[in-house]
Amino acid sequence: MAKRRRGNGNNGTSNGASGIKKTKTENGSIPSGKKQLHLTAFMRPVSLHTGAWRYPGAYADANFNLAHLKSFIRKLESAKFDAFFMADHLAVLNMPVEALKRSHTTTSFEPFTLLSALSQVTEKIGLAATASTTYDEPYHIARRFASLDHLSNGRAAWNIVTTGNPESAKNFGQDEHMQHSDRYKRAREFYDVVTGLWDSFADDAFIRDQKSGIFLDPEKMHTLNHKGDELQVKGPLNIARPVQGWPVIVQAGQSEPGRQLAAETAEAVFCSPKDLESAKSLYADIKERAEKAGRDRNHLKILPAVLIIIGDTAEEAQAKRLKLDSLVHYDSAISSLSIALGADASGFDPDAPLPTDLPETNASKSSRVGVLKLAEDEKLTVRQLAGRYGGYAGLAFVGTTESIANEMGRWLDEGGCDGFTVTLPFLPAGLDDVAEKLVPELQRRGIFRLDYEGTTLRDHLGLPRPQNQFFAKT
Amino acid sequence: MAKRRRGNGNNGTSNGASGIKKTKTENGSIPSGKKQLHLTAFMRPVSLHTGAWRYPGAYADANFNLAHLKSFIRKLESAKFDAFFMADHLAVLNMPVEALKRSHTTTSFEPFTLLSALSQVTEKIGLAATASTTYDEPYHIARRFASLDHLSNGRAAWNIVTTGNPESAKNFGQDEHMQHSDRYKRAREFYDVVTGLWDSFADDAFIRDQKSGIFLDPEKMHTLNHKGDELQVKGPLNIARPVQGWPVIVQAGQSEPGRQLAAETAEAVFCSPKDLESAKSLYADIKERAEKAGRDRNHLKILPAVLIIIGDTAEEAQAKRLKLDSLVHYDSAISSLSIALGADASGFDPDAPLPTDLPETNASKSSRVGVLKLAEDEKLTVRQLAGRYGGYAGLAFVGTTESIANEMGRWLDEGGCDGFTVTLPFLPAGLDDVAEKLVPELQRRGIFRLDYEGTTLRDHLGLPRPQNQFFAKT
Numbered sequence: 001m002a003k004r005r006r007g008n009g010n011n012g013t014s015n016g017a018s019g020i021k022k023t024k025t026e027n028g029s030i031p032s033g034k035k036q037l038h039l040t041a042f043m044r045p046v047s048l049h050t051g052a053w054r055y056p057g058a059y060a061d062a063n064f065n066l067a068h069l070k071s072f073i074r075k076l077e078s079a080k081f082d083a084f085f086m087a088d089h090l091a092v093l094n095m096p097v098e099a100l101k102r103s104h105t106t107t108s109f110e111p112f113t114l115l116s117a118l119s120q121v122t123e124k125i126g127l128a129a130t131a132s133t134t135y136d137e138p139y140h141i142a143r144r145f146a147s148l149d150h151l152s153n154g155r156a157a158w159n160i161v162t163t164g165n166p167e168s169a170k171n172f173g174q175d176e177h178m179q180h181s182d183r184y185k186r187a188r189e190f191y192d193v194v195t196g197l198w199d200s201f202a203d204d205a206f207i208r209d210q211k212s213g214i215f216l217d218p219e220k221m222h223t224l225n226h227k228g229d230e231l232q233v234k235g236p237l238n239i240a241r242p243v244q245g246w247p248v249i250v251q252a253g254q255s256e257p258g259r260q261l262a263a264e265t266a267e268a269v270f271c272s273p274k275d276l277e278s279a280k281s282l283y284a285d286i287k288e289r290a291e292k293a294g295r296d297r298n299h300l301k302i303l304p305a306v307l308i309i310i311g312d313t314a315e316e317a318q319a320k321r322l323k324l325d326s327l328v329h330y331d332s333a334i335s336s337l338s339i340a341l342g343a344d345a346s347g348f349d350p351d352a353p354l355p356t357d358l359p360e361t362n363a364s365k366s367s368r369v370g371v372l373k374l375a376e377d378e379k380l381t382v383r384q385l386a387g388r389y390g391g392y393a394g395l396a397f398v399g400t401t402e403s404i405a406n407e408m409g410r411w412l413d414e415g416g417c418d419g420f421t422v423t424l425p426f427l428p429a430g431l432d433d434v435a436e437k438l439v440p441e442l443q444r445r446g447i448f449r450l451d452y453e454g455t456t457l458r459d460h461l462g463l464p465r466p467q468n469q470f471f472a473k474t
Numbered sequence: 475m476a477k478r479r480r481g482n483g484n485n486g487t488s489n490g491a492s493g494i495k496k497t498k499t500e501n502g503s504i505p506s507g508k509k510q511l512h513l514t515a516f517m518r519p520v521s522l523h524t525g526a527w528r529y530p531g532a533y534a535d536a537n538f539n540l541a542h543l544k545s546f547i548r549k550l551e552s553a554k555f556d557a558f559f560m561a562d563h564l565a566v567l568n569m570p571v572e573a574l575k576r577s578h579t580t581t582s583f584e585p586f587t588l589l590s591a592l593s594q595v596t597e598k599i600g601l602a603a604t605a606s607t608t609y610d611e612p613y614h615i616a617r618r619f620a621s622l623d624h625l626s627n628g629r630a631a632w633n634i635v636t637t638g639n640p641e642s643a644k645n646f647g648q649d650e651h652m653q654h655s656d657r658y659k660r661a662r663e664f665y666d667v668v669t670g671l672w673d674s675f676a677d678d679a680f681i682r683d684q685k686s687g688i689f690l691d692p693e694k695m696h697t698l699n700h701k702g703d704e705l706q707v708k709g710p711l712n713i714a715r716p717v718q719g720w721p722v723i724v725q726a727g728q729s730e731p732g733r734q735l736a737a738e739t740a741e742a743v744f745c746s747p748k749d750l751e752s753a754k755s756l757y758a759d760i761k762e763r764a765e766k767a768g769r770d771r772n773h774l775k776i777l778p779a780v781l782i783i784i785g786d787t788a789e790e791a792q793a794k795r796l797k798l799d800s801l802v803h804y805d806s807a808i809s810s811l812s813i814a815l816g817a818d819a820s821g822f823d824p825d826a827p828l829p830t831d832l833p834e835t836n837a838s839k840s841s842r843v844g845v846l847k848l849a850e851d852e853k854l855t856v857r858q859l860a861g862r863y864g865g866y867a868g869l870a871f872v873g874t875t876e877s878i879a880n881e882m883g884r885w886l887d888e889g890g891c892d893g894f895t896v897t898l899p900f901l902p903a904g905l906d907d908v909a910e911k912l913v914p915e916l917q918r919r920g921i922f923r924l925d926y927e928g929t930t931l932r933d934h935l936g937l938p939r940p941q942n943q944f945f946a947k948t
Contacts, residue, residue, distance in 0.1 A: 053682070053689065060682040060689075064714065066625055090613065092712045097692045104689050107680060107714040110621035116590035117625045136614065139564065139645040147584035151540055151591045170708035171613040206581060208527070208534040213803050215527065215534075215578050218571045234644035238566045240538065240581040329687055 035412055037448045038301055038419030038461055039439075040128065040268070041076050043069075044086040045105040047430070048423045049307065049392040051327030053104040055426035062427045064107045069114070070121050072431060079435035080449050082460045083126030083157060084118065085250075085270070085421060086111045090135055091167035099332045112144050119152035126457030128157035128250055128268075133190040134183050135163055135172045138233055141190075142197035145247045146239045154243035154456030157268065158194075159250040160261070162187045184257040186230045191249070191265050193233050195469075196224045198246050200236035202471035222470040244458050245465040254282070263289030267463050268301045270421050272394055274370070279304055279416035301418040301461055304411075307396040308404060309425045310433040317398045318378075324425055325387030333390030337382070339363075340371050340389045350383040392423075401441040409447055509886055511922045512775055512893030512935055513913075514602065514742070515550050517543075518560040519579040521904070522897045523781065523866040525801030527578040529900035536901045538581045543588070544595050546905055553909035554923050556934045557600030557631060558592065559724075559744070559895060560585045564609055565641035573806045586618050593626035600931030602631035602724055602742075607664040608657050609637055609646045612707055615664075616671035619721045620713045628717035628930030631742065632668075633724040634735070636661045658731040660704045665723070665739050667707050669943075670698045672720050674710035676945035696944040718932050719939040728756070737763030741937050742775045744895050746868055748844070753778055753890035775892040775935055778885075781870040782878060783899045784907040791872045792852075798899055799861030807864030811856070813837075814845050814863045824857040866897075875915040883921055 042048065046062045053060045062068050073084050088111050111129035119127060127148065131141050149156035162183035169177040205220035224235030251266035253259055262269050263286050273279035287297040311317030338345045342363025348355060354375050361368060375385055397404045411417045424430040442448035458465055467473060516522065520536045527534045536542050547558050562585050585603035593601060601622065605615050623630035636657035643651040679694035698709030725740035727733055736743050737760050747753035761771040785791030812819045816837025822829060828849050835842060849859055871878045885891045898904040916922035932939055941947060
């Protein structure tokens, strides 16, 4: 089997690999000369906050209502987002019944079917679907992404996951979940097979000459014949090469093998740093690994997840957040706080500050330090802290459009990210705020596009179109 | 595990299980009192005829052009077809390079992605996708069909196939194709698991009470815990019960185990009888097996495949067919004729009748008898016979709208079918002829609907909505 390497991008339609716009665009967007943000929206679930569906004015069924999802993606496209991003699970997550009955994510659409449907009500926005390398087959995965890429005219992305949830194993005939290291070994080989299958045909393989009767040039079809440690796949794929050559590769790893897999294969990385300092460290590490793997560091975009809550004032934004946190049921909230503290918090006075005499813990000290810092910074009661940990305790920008735009610009300038994976607090209002208030502010500052400059997701992200590894460009 | 039985249909929205319309419909269609035809269109490939893409005026890329496929399905919906039906393959079919380079089916969309996209440009027509029980997992299959059924508001159907093509095995890590009997054993169990997963939630399981914070009633969620000979699947599925309860079950088996599987599970049967006599025999056999399996014979619709070519006169229709057959390359055509004859035909004079002194054969006598009868009936030369066998030699109705409507009515009246799976000779003209000439004639005769009377594919086919096997209707 030929050694596989990504193309050098000299046949791409990239807007410039550095991410800095240098030329005036045809559609009238202003060339700012500034590094540009990339924005994707985390849309399964539509909010990661467990109280989101109960927020006043929120659509309770937002995760499972096609009409709502259509309006959300159209709104994101009107705001010129790079992509709509779907996480996925291959099971009803194992949780206590008290939590299960309050979960708004138990029923959701399946990614390929939903994104294919949404491809027909949008024209430009990217469509990123999660698919598992542990519980699916490379021939199916290669084919479905190729088909989605053709149906959407070049807007598909594959979020490669190894599926860490042990409940999934039991839905696929396995008693034990595959070991972490085995999952990553299979994932790496799976990626080679899928990208090899995408290259089954040269871009000009299909001739379709009605007069001569020649439909296809068999010299331009490659049979993969992959025989590896984990997978044996003959090929060729029964679909023409994707519009983008390969759909965009997305990864969400933060573990050691996850970072390495991302550095070797990913073109966009979804990650969850807790603050700018840790983001800078992660950013530098993954970019360095990518260069060591022989890749261009600009061909890998790092997009930390961030919850965004916007108010007309900082106080209003913080009030929205406290309101949202308050909608998490106390039983599950306090249990999340207990885990974060490494101590049973169920006996604490809910409406008082944290006791000063917390018992010793054998659990993560850094997690407890984080709780104490949060309690101090925001002056939160036990109930409010519980709501935070039971709702969404990850990175959040909460404030005015100006303060959030400042923060985003700072992360971009200081090497913390190439953009963000935006997670929303509640729908539709939280999404409308991002699309109608925050994005225009970012545009005014010249760090986000005024319009799409190309048609494919690779165009939006400034990524080259990979060369076919088996056929020279003709 | 509870014994699974299909519901008795008393909770369905059927238009009458007998297939005879008895009441005046709201939309003004005329109650004829006559048994009604069901029509589905075989759309992957869009034509089964190997010369179709070369016909004058045909779209050469019809199988792989979304704009064309959208126009085809809209045309079929305007003609009130029951469903758009996609066959499928999990490989580039193994054929000699001379045939491969002339095949118009090597690149096609994947069924779930294509049908999900088409669901958004149509409102009523059913969407039938082929999915393999040999090379896929029941959790994936159950989930994707449930998702397609929700996205399409109750229009999905699953064509269960066991995948007979040995090339597919090599794309899924297997050297040897699974034995026929093993495939059917797994298929039967796979069906039990998929339908069990569809019933994971009662229809009213999702409460979504924003005030109390209760999203889901856990008492209305069933964990399958399937542990069978072939499959172990825990469940529950992470998607609400499909709109149709279960998507419609389609089967294409003609073999002994195929007929039995169809009789036990199918609600629509795709089959390929060569004439009315063999159709009547197949029809009677499958209906009888269904009754023996405890099912209502009217809840299984038998829809033979038929190629339809329409002319203003019988002669014009026959000329179209000969023109179409002539577009098959002679090398592959003559090799198909040789197989049908059980003798090498490559040395025969192409433009003369078949020689009378054919060599003896050890191959199928009935196949040779068929060739001789065809040569006699239509006075065909060797070249024309070769074009027929290399193009499409299955059941065909070739004539005027009147003669074809007569034939369809006769099959329906005499117990040969409940309708047809229409295969088209070339696109778009052959489809336009069916939609704009044949269907209005069938409507005039009162044997085909003037408009859809319901919204789901079960409504169109007159099939009951299955009861949830784990939860009583509330």
